[in-house]
Amino acid sequence: MPAVPGRTRARAPRGRFAGSGWRSFSVLANVLLIGLSACRNHDFPEYPASYREFAYVTNGGSNTVSIFDVVHVRLDRELQVGANPTGVTANPKRNEVYVVNSGDRGANGSVSIIDTEKNAVSANIPVQKQPYFLDVDPSGNWAYVANAGSNSLSVLDLKARRQLAIVGTGEGPGLARTAPDGRSVIVSNRAGNSVSIFEVNTLASYAQPVPRLRKVIEGCPGATDISVMPDSSKAFVACSGGHQVMVVALAHAAKDGAPASPDALEALLDVGRTPVHLALKPDGGELFVSNFDSNSISEIVTSTDDVGGAYLMGSHPVRGLVTADNSTLYVSNFRSPELSLYSIDDGKRRTLPLPIHVGDGADALAFSSSGNLLFVVDARSGDLAVVRTSTQSLFTLLPTGRQPNGIAVKAYKLS
Numbered sequence: 001m002p003a004v005p006g007r008t009r010a011r012a013p014r015g016r017f018a019g020s021g022w023r024s025f026s027v028l029a030n031v032l033l034i035g036l037s038a039c040r041n042h043d044f045p046e047y048p049a050s051y052r053e054f055a056y057v058t059n060g061g062s063n064t065v066s067i068f069d070v071v072h073v074r075l076d077r078e079l080q081v082g083a084n085p086t087g088v089t090a091n092p093k094r095n096e097v098y099v100v101n102s103g104d105r106g107a108n109g110s111v112s113i114i115d116t117e118k119n120a121v122s123a124n125i126p127v128q129k130q131p132y133f134l135d136v137d138p139s140g141n142w143a144y145v146a147n148a149g150s151n152s153l154s155v156l157d158l159k160a161r162r163q164l165a166i167v168g169t170g171e172g173p174g175l176a177r178t179a180p181d182g183r184s185v186i187v188s189n190r191a192g193n194s195v196s197i198f199e200v201n202t203l204a205s206y207a208q209p210v211p212r213l214r215k216v217i218e219g220c221p222g223a224t225d226i227s228v229m230p231d232s233s234k235a236f237v238a239c240s241g242g243h244q245v246m247v248v249a250l251a252h253a254a255k256d257g258a259p260a261s262p263d264a265l266e267a268l269l270d271v272g273r274t275p276v277h278l279a280l281k282p283d284g285g286e287l288f289v290s291n292f293d294s295n296s297i298s299e300i301v302t303s304t305d306d307v308g309g310a311y312l313m314g315s316h317p318v319r320g321l322v323t324a325d326n327s328t329l330y331v332s333n334f335r336s337p338e339l340s341l342y343s344i345d346d347g348k349r350r351t352l353p354l355p356i357h358v359g360d361g362a363d364a365l366a367f368s369s370s371g372n373l374l375f376v377v378d379a380r381s382g383d384l385a386v387v388r389t390s391t392q393s394l395f396t397l398l399p400t401g402r403q404p405n406g407i408a409v410k411a412y413k414l415s
Contacts, residue, residue, distance in 0.1 A: 054067050275290065
């Protein structure tokens with residue numbers, strides 16, 4: 001660099017320690033950099049240049065989606081979608097994310113399709129009144145949307161970008177869930193206190209999988225969240241209007257000498273008051289129920305339908321999420337600033353040296369694809385808490401739009 005007129009360059013120190021001090025500083029700096037790099041390698045994977053990962057947060061109060069760059073842990077952009085976006089889901093097979101726009105009062109809703117390689121809206125599909133959530137079938141070709149204001153289920157052709165069919169459900173359906181085998185779609189009818197089960201033809205030659213109503217099971221007050229076993233053998237439904245979880249044995253064909261079996265009510269399990277969310281372990285062994293008005297979670301052994309116990313969490317637990325290794329349950333508490341942790345192996349709530357403060361109104365949860373980060377959507381303060389799972393501590397807070405409520409993570413490599 002040329003000398004600046006009127007100034008003299010700083011001279012290097014001379015004498016006995018000349019040069020050695022600078023070398024010592026350089027060595028120390030390198031050691032620190034190596035240490036920091038080691039920490040980053042431990043907490044943050046080394047991604048190839050073609051790797052992309054983003055977290056998508058719906059903002060119901062600003063009609064936008066906040067898109068976060070997971071690799072660099074920063075806000076990438078805020079994208080305009082439809083009116084009152086709520087649910088958001090990533091396609092397991094395509095580089096797309098789907099945002100359910102519940103719409104203005106009395107108007108039909110829509111689904112915005114986000115191209116995750118461009119992070120731009122590529123299409124909008126009109127649906128019916130008051131949709132809130134969407135589920136994608138295992139093939140990635142079809143999606144199902146429960147329309148609470150129309151008592152119907154919309155079937156979407158994701159390739160053709162259109163609503164393929166509309167079928168009737170019970171009253172006030174809130175959620176549709178596809179079984180892992182793709183044969184069944186389960187719908188919780190919140191206002192109808194029931195569960196509708198649809199058959200889907202999964203033959204490759206059947207190009208349009210219009211669901212056929214197979215069974216309606218009554219007796220689940222305020223039916224809300226649904227969780228289906230990995231082998232598609234049964235579904236669990238939270239009856240949020242009371243204090244139970246309904247267990248439904250799903251129909252299956254005759255196989256290996258065992259007779260065919262129809263859909264049937266298997267059990268009604270007593271849990272805490274106002275169960276609102278079901279978190280299934282990845283191995284399917286246990287299910288954890290967030291009991292909103294009991295400030296607790298209930299643990300259900302899925303193979304025997306036994307309620308193993310109830311454990312106090314924070315104030316009004318609303319969501320749960322289990323780590324990929326099946327060891328830890330994270331619980332967001334809607335009226336508590338702290339995130340709760342439950343050790344599944346030890347069967348008790350974990351206490352940390354320092355609590356994980358994530359802000360008031362913690363709601364939706366999602367892990368990064370590697371599991372090194374946990375994202376917590378804060379509905380009240382309008383931000384996204386990023387928790388480092390290796391140290392179980394808050395890493396940073398990132399701003400969202402107004403009234404954030406849902407989150408989905410999508411990772412892929414550019415071709």
